[in-house]
Amino acid sequence: MIEIDTLTKTFGDTDAVDGVTMTAETGTITVIVGTSGSGKTTLLRMINRLEEPTSGEVRINGKPTHAEKPHLLRRRIGYAIQGHGLFPHHTVARNIAAVPLLLGWKKDKIRARVDELLTLFSMEPAAFRDRYPAELSGGQQQRVGVARALASRPELLLMDEPFGALDPIIRARAQDDLRRIQRRLGSTIMLVTHDMEEAIRLGDKVAVMDGGRLVQYDSPAEIIAEPATDFVRDMVGDVERPLRLLSLVPLSELVENGPAEGEALPAEASLREALAACLSTGRSAVPVTRDGVPVGRVTFDAIRNRAELQA
């Protein structure tokens, strides 16, 4: 559990972070979202003490971070930033192994961990292990950056706009990968973004920052359904609200018996994906499968009714 307790950082006359209190549960993703200058990065950097708080404290599993030497603390906390920050003259394997090497892990254990992570990120170890960062695409470099931050199984992974440099399609895939890998490894992640769409897609909890203050800390569904302030409402965007709500509901909630033509979607896909499938192919229903086995269909009408109910 990560407890942020009345944390404040003042630069001259600016309260970059102003009395923020929140608790993040182990094994969850917390997304900190806000406009430029709202204090997101400063908040994140106080957690691993790249920035020292003016007042307040952070506790990780009950232990205050100020009780530990910053460089030791940082070995327990992964950190991934936009543009990945890979060492250009080291191979992919050596980059991923950076912290395990520092921690003195045995060679075999490091190699097994590097291969495990590359496989998790859908990068064939034999093909990628010995390449240099310049020999990878932007999306692959970003994946190696996240793999490196996860390598030593950190208690906490901090990510600052990790997908900021990626184009929209690769970005969506990177978000899905992160979610899948986080679930698999049970990692605890705090991620900063200015993109509400990303926050809603990734967060178990979303923390909205405005002018250094935490203005709402809730689940994505609560943020969309009941924005605490006009600022949060603006960030969510009224027009997109029904679509955003649909993106949070799995097909399994609306599946019914009956036929449907065309390509099927898995039961855990969202109503938003089913809506897109209906609209792009002119279908009035989409077949649904669970573990590859057909379980029924979701109709366009049912999706529309659900969107109207929630709007």
Ligand SMILES: Nc1ncnc2c1ncn2[C@@H]1O[C@H](COP(=O)(O)OP(=O)(O)OP(=O)(O)O)[C@@H](O)[C@H]1O
């Ligand atoms: N080292 C510093 N010295 C002085 N002021 C700073 C420093 N770092 C940040 N600030 C100020 O603190 C405020 C919050 O900055 P911060 O970088 O945390 O915001 P942010 O929400 O992460 O913004 P962005 O999305 O643009 O990165 C800003 O007004 C910024 O100018």
